[in-house]
Amino acid sequence: MSEPEPVPSCTTGEIAVADLLDRVLHKGLVLWGEATISVAGVDLVYLGLKVLLTSTDTVNRMREAAASPPDGRNHHAG
Amino acid sequence: MFVDACGLVCAASETLAATIPPDSAHVWRHQEVVGALMKGGPVLPLRFGTLTEDAAACRRLLTRHHDVLRAQLDRVRHCLEFALRVAGLPEMADPATGPMPRPAELGPGAAHLRTLARRERGWPSSTAEFPHDGLTAHAADRLLWARSPSQPDLRASFLVPRAYASSFLADVSALQHLRPDLGITVTGPWPPYSFSDPDLSGGAP
Numbered sequence: 001m002s003e004p005e006p007v008p009s010c011t012t013g014e015i016a017v018a019d020l021l022d023r024v025l026h027k028g029l030v031l032w033g034e035a036t037i038s039v040a041g042v043d044l045v046y047l048g049l050k051v052l053l054t055s056t057d058t059v060n061r062m063r064e065a066a067a068s069p070p071d072g073r074n075h076h077a078g
Numbered sequence: 079m080f081v082d083a084c085g086l087v088c089a090a091s092e093t094l095a096a097t098i099p100p101d102s103a104h105v106w107r108h109q110e111v112v113g114a115l116m117k118g119g120p121v122l123p124l125r126f127g128t129l130t131e132d133a134a135a136c137r138r139l140l141t142r143h144h145d146v147l148r149a150q151l152d153r154v155r156h157c158l159e160f161a162l163r164v165a166g167l168p169e170m171a172d173p174a175t176g177p178m179p180r181p182a183e184l185g186p187g188a189a190h191l192r193t194l195a196r197r198e199r200g201w202p203s204s205t206a207e208f209p210h211d212g213l214t215a216h217a218a219d220r221l222l223w224a225r226s227p228s229q230p231d232l233r234a235s236f237l238v239p240r241a242y243a244s245s246f247l248a249d250v251s252a253l254q255h256l257r258p259d260l261g262i263t264v265t266g267p268w269p270p271y272s273f274s275d276p277d278l279s280g281g282a283p
Binding site: 021 | 122150267
């Protein structure tokens with residue numbers, strides 16, 4: 001798989017923090033349903049999973065990348 | 079850990095916490111994980127602090143909503159989000175009330191409120207009125223955030239195909255030089271938070 005062209009990044013500084021907080025706390029997929037027990041601090045039970053969503057293909061590529069020599073990036077799920 | 083169902087995967091971690099406090103460390107950790115996932119393909123970031131009871135419950139959600147979720151993943155495929163802020167526009171006189179008193183003639187509180195009122199009148203009220211449509215030339219989608227007295231900046235989100243990201247930023251830079259009075263700032267790239275928010279509360283499609 002070829003590497004995508006690097007994109008100039010501006011994700012530091014006070015405005016970047018404010019923009020990130022706007023998005024992380026107010027946007028993002030909301031999966032309300034019988035299986036969702038808490039969103040943004042509205043707690044219902046004491047055991048759960050923090051979840052992010054992606055496709056099987058994406059994870060397979062990540063697993064392949066993880067099997068390659070390390071590039072110094074942290075890929076732990078949070 | 080990864081929870082698979084219907085060709086979708088939730089990247090998850092187990093926790094005993096009842097809530098995840100939105101402090102800086104947790105938010106940046108969340109961002110790091112989403113950013114790492116994005117290196118491999120399209121990702122729909124869930125609202126920060128989303129918890130499910132267990133892996134089986136997570137799998138039920140994927141199964142129940144897989145059609146909508148796959149459509150959303152296709153929508154953001156190969157795209158990045160950029161955040162744009164416009165901190166100021168030229169003040170507009172209100173023809174209904176005539177010239178406003180200069181701030182020096184008002185108390186500090188009144189002057190502040192008057193400034194906010196001027197901004198409210200002078201700025202666009204919907205995405206259809208965004209003042210610089212040229213920025214959408216390289217964007218797949220955009221949205222304008224609601225403004226309030228506590229959030230007076232004009233804030234916009236742009237969904238930009240990765241291949242056009244440099245062109246989009248060049249457009250922003252050109253606009254910054256052309257209109258320094260607008261106080262434009264751009265941050266990103268971010269995961270497509272603003273374009274990953276379908277309301278699935280209505281049950282299975």
